[in-house]
Amino acid sequence: MELSTGSLQRLARRAPALCLLLLAGCAHNYPQTTLQPRGDFARLVDSLFRTTVWWAIVVFVLVEGALLIAIFKFRGRPDDPEPKQVHGNTVLEVVWTIVPAFILVMIAVPTIKTIFKTSDYATGDVVQVEVLGHQWWWEFRYTGLGVVTANELHVPVGKTVNLRMTTVDVVHSFWVPQFAAKRDVFPGRHNPLWFKADVTGSFSGQCAEFCGAQHGRMGFRVISETPEEFDAWVARERVGSPLVNRGVVARDTTQPVDSLERAGQALFNAGGCIGCHSMVGTALAGVMSGKGPNLTHLGSRTTIVAGMLENTPENLRKWLSNPDSVKKGTLMVLPRKLTDPEVATLVAYLRSHQ
Amino acid sequence: MATSVLDHAPAAPAEQTGIWSWITTVDHKRIGILYGTTAFIFFLLGGIEALIMRLQLMKPDNTLVSAEAFNSLFTMHGTTMIFLGVMPLSAMFFNYFIPLHIGARDVAFPRLNAFSYWVFLLGGLFINFSFLLNAAPNAGWFGYANLTENTYSPGLNTDFWVLGLQILGIASMAAAINFFVTIVNLRAPGMKMLRMPMFVWMSFITQILLLLAFPVITVALVFLMMDRHFGSHFFLPEGGGDPVLWQHLFWIFGHPEVYILILPAFGIVSEVLPVFSRKPLFGYTAMVFSGAFIAFLGFGVWSHHMFATGMGPFADSFFAISTMLIAVPTGVKIFNWIGTLWGGSLQFKTPLYFAVGMVAMFIIGGLSGVMHASPPADLQQTDTYFVVAHFHYVLFGGAIFGLTAGAYYWFPKMFGRMLSEGLGKLHFWLMFIGFNVTFFPMHFLGLNGMPRRVYTYPAGLNFEFWNQVQTWGSLLLGFSFLIFLVNLFKTLRKPMDAPADPWRGATLEWLIPSPPQEFNFAEVPPVNSSTPAWDLRRANGGQLAEPRRVSGAGIHLPRPSIWPAVTALGVLGVIGSILFTHAFSHWYFITLSGVAILFYGVYRWAFEPPF
Numbered sequence: 001m002e003l004s005t006g007s008l009q010r011l012a013r014r015a016p017a018l019c020l021l022l023l024a025g026c027a028h029n030y031p032q033t034t035l036q037p038r039g040d041f042a043r044l045v046d047s048l049f050r051t052t053v054w055w056a057i058v059v060f061v062l063v064e065g066a067l068l069i070a071i072f073k074f075r076g077r078p079d080d081p082e083p084k085q086v087h088g089n090t091v092l093e094v095v096w097t098i099v100p101a102f103i104l105v106m107i108a109v110p111t112i113k114t115i116f117k118t119s120d121y122a123t124g125d126v127v128q129v130e131v132l133g134h135q136w137w138w139e140f141r142y143t144g145l146g147v148v149t150a151n152e153l154h155v156p157v158g159k160t161v162n163l164r165m166t167t168v169d170v171v172h173s174f175w176v177p178q179f180a181a182k183r184d185v186f187p188g189r190h191n192p193l194w195f196k197a198d199v200t201g202s203f204s205g206q207c208a209e210f211c212g213a214q215h216g217r218m219g220f221r222v223i224s225e226t227p228e229e230f231d232a233w234v235a236r237e238r239v240g241s242p243l244v245n246r247g248v249v250a251r252d253t254t255q256p257v258d259s260l261e262r263a264g265q266a267l268f269n270a271g272g273c274i275g276c277h278s279m280v281g282t283a284l285a286g287v288m289s290g291k292g293p294n295l296t297h298l299g300s301r302t303t304i305v306a307g308m309l310e311n312t313p314e315n316l317r318k319w320l321s322n323p324d325s326v327k328k329g330t331l332m333v334l335p336r337k338l339t340d341p342e343v344a345t346l347v348a349y350l351r352s353h354q
Numbered sequence: 355m356a357t358s359v360l361d362h363a364p365a366a367p368a369e370q371t372g373i374w375s376w377i378t379t380v381d382h383k384r385i386g387i388l389y390g391t392t393a394f395i396f397f398l399l400g401g402i403e404a405l406i407m408r409l410q411l412m413k414p415d416n417t418l419v420s421a422e423a424f425n426s427l428f429t430m431h432g433t434t435m436i437f438l439g440v441m442p443l444s445a446m447f448f449n450y451f452i453p454l455h456i457g458a459r460d461v462a463f464p465r466l467n468a469f470s471y472w473v474f475l476l477g478g479l480f481i482n483f484s485f486l487l488n489a490a491p492n493a494g495w496f497g498y499a500n501l502t503e504n505t506y507s508p509g510l511n512t513d514f515w516v517l518g519l520q521i522l523g524i525a526s527m528a529a530a531i532n533f534f535v536t537i538v539n540l541r542a543p544g545m546k547m548l549r550m551p552m553f554v555w556m557s558f559i560t561q562i563l564l565l566l567a568f569p570v571i572t573v574a575l576v577f578l579m580m581d582r583h584f585g586s587h588f589f590l591p592e593g594g595g596d597p598v599l600w601q602h603l604f605w606i607f608g609h610p611e612v613y614i615l616i617l618p619a620f621g622i623v624s625e626v627l628p629v630f631s632r633k634p635l636f637g638y639t640a641m642v643f644s645g646a647f648i649a650f651l652g653f654g655v656w657s658h659h660m661f662a663t664g665m666g667p668f669a670d671s672f673f674a675i676s677t678m679l680i681a682v683p684t685g686v687k688i689f690n691w692i693g694t695l696w697g698g699s700l701q702f703k704t705p706l707y708f709a710v711g712m713v714a715m716f717i718i719g720g721l722s723g724v725m726h727a728s729p730p731a732d733l734q735q736t737d738t739y740f741v742v743a744h745f746h747y748v749l750f751g752g753a754i755f756g757l758t759a760g761a762y763y764w765f766p767k768m769f770g771r772m773l774s775e776g777l778g779k780l781h782f783w784l785m786f787i788g789f790n791v792t793f794f795p796m797h798f799l800g801l802n803g804m805p806r807r808v809y810t811y812p813a814g815l816n817f818e819f820w821n822q823v824q825t826w827g828s829l830l831l832g833f834s835f836l837i838f839l840v841n842l843f844k845t846l847r848k849p850m851d852a853p854a855d856p857w858r859g860a861t862l863e864w865l866i867p868s869p870p871q872e873f874n875f876a877e878v879p880p881v882n883s884s885t886p887a888w889d890l891r892r893a894n895g896g897q898l899a900e901p902r903r904v905s906g907a908g909i910h911l912p913r914p915s916i917w918p919a920v921t922a923l924g925v926l927g928v929i930g931s932i933l934f935t936h937a938f939s940h941w942y943f944i945t946l947s948g949v950a951i952l953f954y955g956v957y958r959w960a961f962e963p964p965f
Contacts (some may be wrong), residue, residue, distance in 0.1 A: 029816050032803025034734040042734075049731040056721040063717050066692050071710055076632065076699025082896075083699045088637035088690075096689040097682060104678040104724070111728040112671045118730050119667040135506075170501040171597055173662055173737060177803050181733035184662045186598060187500065188591035191664040204815065208662075208737040208805045210494050212501055213421050216808030308812070328421050 032177050032204040038224075039179035039195040040160075041118060048114050055103055122162045122194035127155060131165040131193075133172030133185045133207065135331055136214040137293055137306040147237040148278070150293030151220045151306050156230035157200050163193040170212060176205035176222050184209055197224035202302065213329035219307030236354075237297055239280065257352070264349025267342055272335035280353070292332060299351040305330075316347045378914035380464035381872060385471050386450030387768065392475055393442035399482070400434035401832055403427045408792075408828040411821045414813035424809035425492040426511070430482075432495030433515065436615065437522050438478045440749065443757050444618035445474075448533050448557050450768060454863035454870065455551045457542025457879045462535040464912040465959060466528055472922030473525035480930060481518030484511065491515035494807065496608065497578070499589030499600035504582050510933060516579050517929050523572050524925055530564035533557060542862070544881035548642065551861045551884060552635055555642050556621030559649045563610045563617070566653065571607035574600060583935045598663060605656035613652045615749055616716075617645060619756025620687060623709045626759050627691055629857050630706035631698025634885055637690040644683035644690075651680045661729040662736050670729040677727035684720055688713060703857065704778030708759035711786055715751025719744055722797065737807075740800025746793045758785070758838075763857065770850035770868045777841040784834035791827025795820040854901050860885035867901050873909040917959035924952025 037043040076083070131153075132139040141148050143164075153176075155161045165174055167185040175182030180195035207218035225233065268274060276292035298304070301311050305327055309315040320343045323332040338346070379385060407427050410418045419427065449467065453460055461467045484490045489510040493502045502512045537558045541550070550558070577588035578600070587593025589600045628635045635641060657665060657673040665673075691713050700706065722744040726732040735741055758781075765773050804817050811817045855864035862879050863870070864887045883889055891898050927948020934941035 030802035032815050034738075034801050034803060045730045045734055048728055049725070049734065052725040052728055052731055056725055060717065060721055063688060063692070064714060067695070067710070067714055067717075070692055070695040071700060074631070074695060074698050074700050076701060078701060080632075080699045083631070083633050083697055085633050086636065086693075086697060087634055088640065089693070092689075092693065093637055093640045093686065097686055100685040101682050104681060107724065107728060108675055108678055111674050111730065114728075114730040115670045115674065116667045118733070119664075119670065170506050171498055175737075175805070177734060181730070182662050182736070183664055183733065186591075186663070188596075189598075189664075204803070206803075206805055206808075210425075210498070210501070210737075210807040212493075212506060213425065215425075216421060216810055219812075 032206065034177040034181070037178060038199050038201075038203065039197050041180040041193070041195040042178055044114050044117060045181050048110055051110055052107055055107060059100075059103065119192075121164070121192040122160045124160065126160045126162040126194070128162050128164070129153065131163050131174055131185065133165070133167035133169070133174070133211070134293075135169050135212055136207070136218040136327075138174070138207075138218070138220045139168075139293065142234070145234050145238070147234055148294045148296070149237065149301075151303065152301050153205075153220065153222045154230060154233050155197055155222060155224050156227045157197045157224050159227070160194055160196045165191045165193060171209050172207045172211045172218070173209035174205070175208040176203060176220075178203050179222060182208045197222070200224045200226060200229075204307075206307075214327055217306055217308045217327055219303075221302065221307060223302075236300070258348075260345050260348040261352045262349075264345035264347070264352075267345055268349060271338075271342075273346075275335075276332075295350060295353070297353050299354040313347050313351060316350060317343050320346055375914065377919055378468075378916045380460070380468050380912045380915055380918070382449050382453050382461045382464065382467060383768070383870065383872075383874075385467050386446045386448075388471050389442050389449055389474070390446035392471075392478065393439055393446060396434055396438035396478055396482075397440075397443065398835065400431050400439050401835065403431040403434065405828055405832050407431065408825040410809065411811075412818075412825040413822075414811055414815075414818050416810055419809070421809045422492060425494075425807070426485075426490035428807055429491045429494050429515070430485075433481065433491065433519075435749070436495065436611070437519065438474075438481075440615045440753050440757070441526065442474055444557075444560070444615070444753075445470075445529060447553070447618060447622065447757070447760055447764070448529070448560075451764065451863060452533055452536060452554055452557055453540070454767075454866075454874060455554045455861050456537065456540060456545055457862050457875055457881065458536065458540035459874055459909075460912060461532050462540055463532050465915050465918045466532050468915065469918035469922055470525045470529040470532065472919045473521060473528065473925055476922055476926040477518055477521030477525060480521060480926060481514055484514035484518075489514060491518075496604055497600075498604075499578065499581075499597040500591070502578060502582075502600075503590055513582065513933050516575050516582065517932055520572065520575050520579070521926060521929050523568050523575070526564055527568050530561040530568070534561040534565065537561070542875075542878055542881050545886075548639065549881060549884045551621075552624035552638070552641055553618070553621035556617040556624070556645055559645050560614050560617045563614050563649050563652065567607045567610035567614065570603055571611075574603035574607070577603075579932060583932055598660075601660050601663065602656070605659045606653070608659065609656040610649070610652045612745075612748070613649055615753050616756075617649070619712065619753045619760075620645065622756045622760035622763070623691065623712050624694075625861065626705045626709040626763050627694045627713075628885075629763075629859050630701045630703060630709070631695050632701065632858065633694065633698045634860070634888075635690070636693030636696070637686075638884060640686055641690055644686040647683040648680060648687075651676060651683070655680055658727060658729075658732070659736075661726075661732045674727055674729050678724060681720065681724050681727070688717060688720070701857075703762075704773070704775055704782060705759045705763035705857070707779060707782040708755050708762060711782065712752060712755035712759060715747055715755055715789070719747030719751055722747065735800060737805055738800035739796040739804045739806060742806055743793050743796035743800060746789075746796070750789060750793070755785075764863075765845070766852035766856050767863055767868050767870070769846065770852045771845045771848050772852050772856060773841050773845050777837055777844075781834050781837045781841065784830055784837060788827050788829075788831030788834055792824050792831050793827075795823050795827075799824075855887070855898060858888075858891070860888045862886055865890065865898070865901060867903050871903060871906060873906045873911055876904045876906070876909075913963070915959065915962055917955050917962060921952055921955030921959060924948050924950075924955050927951055 037046040128143040130141040130143060137151055139150050140153050165185045166189060167187050171184055171186055173182050173184045174193060179197060180193050183191050183193045185191055201224055203222045205220045205222055207215060278294040278296065280296045303309060304311050304316060305319055308327065319326050320338060323330045376384065406419060407424065410416050410424055491514055492511045493507050497515060501507060537554060580586040581588050581590060587595040589595045589597050624635055624641060655673060655677045657669060658677045661670060726735045762773055762778055799817055799820050803815065804811060852868045854867050865879060866875060879886065928945055931941060931944035931948055934944055
């Protein structure tokens with residue numbers, strides 16, 4: 001916390017970041033930036049933002065400039081004679097009412113155009129996804145594809161993704177800055193949002209509406225892939241999917257192979273995990289509980305705990321040993337304290353679900 | 355100022371001293387000082403809460419405070435600064451200066467005024483008492499349902515918030531009625547509405563806003579209280595209720611509330627700029643009507659806080675346009691302030707520093723406000739640090755700078771002593787720099803993806819650099835208030851030697867001694883314009899004789915009374931009792947005790963002789 005030479009140097013080095021408002025190019029260091037749109041929806045919003053920024057800068061320079069001139073030009077001394085007593089000027093009043101109104105019209109027209117473009121669901125050939133906010137993670141259900149996953153939204157590049165969003169508990173706000181800005185989710189209602197990704201890659205998003213203790217740890221990722229990669233991902237996710245198979249696990253290539261994984265599977269079934277978590281290959285695979293994230297294919301996700309931790313065996317072990325110490329207040333409650341060997345079997349089992 | 359026969363009257367009894375005299379006082383000036391002292395302590399408390407948050411956010415994945423503690427800190431910071439800091443600091447100036455500005459002896463209802471203060475104090479203590487029980491409110495100052503319902507917020511935290519705000523609302527309503535009636539009825543002869551000082555005008559509009567906005571939040575809070583304690587479902591979707599309803603009710607109050615916070619500061623700045631420019635306020639009438647227009651439009655823009663809720667394109671468009679429209683009268687105010695400075699003979703004393711600082715900072719807050727008046731653009735900005743930057747430019751850069759200008763401007767009148775100019779200017783520069791270093795980078799952080807109300811952030815998002823800069827800025831900002839405190843304490847130990855009119859002021863309060871005598875004006879002051887003190891000064895060839903302190907014999911003043919404070923205790927008992935609904939089955943005995951105290955207080959109050 002000391003102000004070291006190091007931090008001063010960092011300050012000097014990053015001073016050009018001040019130009020961020022003007023140059024989106026400076027924003028490449030920020031994975032969650034709004035200034036570098038990578039999708040159509042975000043680009044519509046961005047162009048409107050830039051319109052307002054330019055007008056704001058013009059007005060800022062003129063008005064603060066006038067203020068500065070006034071305070072430097074009209075400094076007086078206590079014994080100066082009384083200045084000319086001016087009470088106002090009607091022409092000026094009219095001018096400085098009309099000019100700002102004109103500027104506001106320049107902002108209002110593109111604003112209203114954009115409002116009508118961004119308010120509703122997308123139509124046409126879209127990937128349809130139901131988004132459900134939970135305290136404190138995100139559930140994604142691909143309508144028609146039979147895929148249910150959590151915290152990582154896979155999308156095909158170049159194809160519009162249509163989100164129909166709600167929440168199972170409190171109000172949240174789905175925000176993925178580089179693709180689609182944000183919209184709140186309410187219980188008992190559905191809100192629209194859509195975007196088409198321009199590029200492939202992993203993009204950061206986060207809940208933006210305060211939703212309780214762990215609002216700060218409610219992140220997610222949007223993973224934009226080529227159509228082929230996306231299709232392959234869907235095919236893999238559908239293996240043994242309870243939605244596709246209506247509760248009957250027809251063919252499951254993800255069965256445990258070694259004894260450790262089998263022990264983990266047994267514990268998962270007997271120990272109570274299935275009370276909240278759906279999992280392919282378990283006895284209750286067809287029961288969509290929804291209380292906790294669907295853990296099917298957890299091994300192939302990049303992060304765990306709503307984007308909080310990298311998906312490594314060590315992090316999974318830490319999480320399963322004591323969820324509350326990792327994320328205080330989490331609704332994940334272990335039926336009982338697990339022993340270290342038990343945790344190891346669960347880690348092996350969950351990670352085997354690629 | 356001539357003093358006539360009173361010079362020869364027997365001396366008035368010495369002013370009462372001691373703690374009992376403060377508890378029973380009904381003198382608007384003393385109540386103003388009580389408001390100011392209490393609010394300043396709450397303001398410092400809110401500042402400490404902010405500094406702890408800043409220290410927590412200094413590093414990614416920091417564990418200085420827990421998630422729950424952080425949530426309580428930002429909830430209480432917002433609640434404290436709005437309801438216990440800025441509003442009652444404005445109330446200090448309403449109390450002390452509205453009667454002086456309009457040439458009145460006191461407010462219209464002096465005991466109601468004392469009642470307002472005691473209810474405010476008890477409400478503030480009640481809501482902060484929650485810290486001692488480790489149950490401080492933690493669902494945000496905006497208390498969005500359905501997070502605030504029992505299911506998601508069990509425990510007393512939200513109860514303290516819901517009930518505390520209801521108590522504070524009673525204080526605000528009582529005060530608003532009082533000042534409204536005072537301004538309408540007690541102006542000195544000659545002080546027509548369009549001759550009132552701009553501070554009185556802005557205060558008047560603020561009271562109207564309070565009278566219309568507080569009933570709405572009261573209704574919303576009662577609904578929420580009913581949901582939490584008595585099984586209703588106003589905001590519970592599973593019972594047919596709607597959490598969006600809360601947001602509408604909250605912001606129908608919440609947006610006018612912004613103007614309740616800022617208009618008094620506008621008024622103060624509109625007093626300070628002319629006095630230190632030595633020329634009258636530019637466009638007085640335009641200033642009055644722009645203030646009124648802002649207040650009127652302020653009731654038609656609430657949903658711009660809700661652009662992300664999916665209201666549909668027509669509602670979004672309506673609220674976008676109404677919000678942009680409000681920038682026009684706000685711009686008129688700023689241009690008229692610059693017009694006031696223009697061509698003046700600027701006397702750069704501390705109050706002018708803060709007033710000019712306020713104008714400069716409010717411009718920034720106003721411009722970012724226009725940026726998120728555009729709903730699609732706001733979809734990126736809402737609930738991010740961009741918005742945190744915006745409203746701190748409005749409420750700190752605007753309201754606090756304005757109130758601080760008022761504090762330096764009126765301190766000599768209130769306490770008869772001149773604050774140190776050197777320390778005052780040091781305070782200004784540290785506050786100005788600290789403020790901008792703290793809040794300007796929040797624009798960058800917000801646009802680069804940092805949401806509000808997060809207790810920490812992961813290292814990978816690169817938020818740490820600007821957060822660190824902001825934390826250093828906030829420490830500087832906190833330090834600037836230490837300088838202010840030093841200035842206050844040093845000055846209060848000096849002898850009372852301030853002249854009646856240290857600034858060549860334009861308004862009536864500068865015609866009477868500093869501090870004013872209990873009865874304010876020994877005789878009715880003459881008013882022929884909005885700058886009556888300047889008129890007298892000109893008529894006297896540029897100089898004004900120092901007014902003498904005179905005897906108050908024969909002047910009727912309202913009698914001190916303990917019953918407003920007792921009645922306030924009753925209010926606390928009635929509303930506070932709801933805390934216990936889940937704890938005891940016979941909780942209503944506490945309510946009934948509160949009712950008994952309340953009725954006894956009102957009864958004694960009603961039958962007390964007025965003089």
